[in-house]
Amino acid sequence: MNITEQDLFGITSVTVPKTQGIKYAGSKLKLLGHILALASEVPSRTVLDGFSGTTRVSQAFAKSGYSVTCSDISEWSEIFGRCYLQAGDACKYHELIQHLNSCPPKDGWFTECYGGIPDDGNPGNPKRPWQVHNTRKLDAIREEIDMLSLSDTEKSVALTSLILALDKVDNTLGHFTSYLKKWSARSYNNLQLQVPDIGVYTEQHTVTRGDIFDVLPRVRADLSYFDPPYGSNNEKMPPSRVRYAAYYHIWKTIILNDQPGVFGSANRREDSRDHVSGSVFEEFRKNDNGKFFAVTALGEMLRQVDTEFIILSYSSGGRATAEELYSEIDTVGNLRKVVEIDYQRNVMADMRWTNEWVKGNGQKNTEFLFLIEKL
Numbered sequence: 001m002n003i004t005e006q007d008l009f010g011i012t013s014v015t016v017p018k019t020q021g022i023k024y025a026g027s028k029l030k031l032l033g034h035i036l037a038l039a040s041e042v043p044s045r046t047v048l049d050g051f052s053g054t055t056r057v058s059q060a061f062a063k064s065g066y067s068v069t070c071s072d073i074s075e076w077s078e079i080f081g082r083c084y085l086q087a088g089d090a091c092k093y094h095e096l097i098q099h100l101n102s103c104p105p106k107d108g109w110f111t112e113c114y115g116g117i118p119d120d121g122n123p124g125n126p127k128r129p130w131q132v133h134n135t136r137k138l139d140a141i142r143e144e145i146d147m148l149s150l151s152d153t154e155k156s157v158a159l160t161s162l163i164l165a166l167d168k169v170d171n172t173l174g175h176f177t178s179y180l181k182k183w184s185a186r187s188y189n190n191l192q193l194q195v196p197d198i199g200v201y202t203e204q205h206t207v208t209r210g211d212i213f214d215v216l217p218r219v220r221a222d223l224s225y226f227d228p229p230y231g232s233n234n235e236k237m238p239p240s241r242v243r244y245a246a247y248y249h250i251w252k253t254i255i256l257n258d259q260p261g262v263f264g265s266a267n268r269r270e271d272s273r274d275h276v277s278g279s280v281f282e283e284f285r286k287n288d289n290g291k292f293f294a295v296t297a298l299g300e301m302l303r304q305v306d307t308e309f310i311i312l313s314y315s316s317g318g319r320a321t322a323e324e325l326y327s328e329i330d331t332v333g334n335l336r337k338v339v340e341i342d343y344q345r346n347v348m349a350d351m352r353w354t355n356e357w358v359k360g361n362g363q364k365n366t367e368f369l370f371l372i373e374k375l
Contacts, residue, residue, distance in 0.1 A: 017243050021080075024053060026053055026229060031341065035311060038337065045222055049225050050227075053244075058081060071210065071219065073212075074245075076254075084154065090195050093158075100158060105137050114267060131171070157195070213300075225313075228297075253269060292324075315366070316366040
């Protein structure tokens with residue numbers, strides 16, 4: 001069901017369509033109304049969502065009538081994009097999902113690595129993201145998906161359905177770098193797949209995967225939306241705590257079903273180690289000129305993108321100071337509007353180009369949306 005929201009300035013009224021996704025540290029679910037409101041203020045019908053993640057923003061643009069190019073570096077985001085933007089009529093997949101739910105449970109690799117015994121009183125049991133009754137279903141369903149002769153689209157729907165179901169019975173705080181010591185109430189529920197909330201569109205949508213700097217030369221759109229995985233400004237925070245390959249390694253494994261080597265108490269994929277994975281936007285170091293690599297990459301991305309307008313998301317917990325961010329924006333175009341969302345105070349605040357918004361004075365992070373018109 002659609003809902004109607006106004007932007008923070010009370011100027012633009014937009015309809016926010018229903019979207020679907022998993023628990024995600026970078027989710028923009030609460031920002032969708034503000035993003036769509038900014039987009040409605042400029043002439044645009046085609047959109048590049050350059051860091052699509054769970055694809056909620058792409059879904060919202062698509063359901064609002066835009067033609068969307070959905071892109072991300074992760075395998076699971078590509079699968080979500082194919083499912084939500086290209087799968088067509090949901091009725092076509094009821095029989096497939098019903099068949100997968102009927103698969104008899106079996107012990108397999110996922111149960112060995114990620115299945116736990118529901119005995120909170122036994123300290124010898126390792127912490128795991130799911131109880132064994134659900135990983136046994138996971139093992140059976142994931143094997144069956146590969147055994148069936150599915151098209152790419154059908155497989156994307158099946159895998160998206162499986163991930164959504166697993167997200168509802170997990171034993172985590174929303175990521176997979178550590179697991180809850182005491183089993184969550186939802187982890188006792190049974191894994192049950194449902195057909196995802198697939199949209200039927202008149203516009204054509206494109207789904208691609210790759211590093212943003214490889215994708216940009218291939219895409220031309222009216223508007224781009226960027227929400228890079230900014231590195232934390234906490235010098236003491238380990239890199240793995242801000243890298244999405246570490247946060248969501250299990251979803252990659254479920255997509256690939258490649259039974260990778262794992263390490264650590266969370267059984268992370270070997271290729272999610274800090275020295276192997278990570279985006280330049282998550283880089284916490286400075287270059288020889290004393291400038292953060294992440295800030296330099298941000299400016300280069302804004303210069304390379306072939307769109308007339310840009311909406312840029314930024315959190316006050318990121319690496320850039322206000323001055324650095326403004327300097328990068330100033331090299332590519334005119335800053336038409338800034339929206340500041342303070343979830344803790346729940347008020348609109350005037351934009352100030354000072355370092356105070358980075359440090360936060362002990363408050364929670366503030367989200368900013370910048371509407372940029374390229375020169």
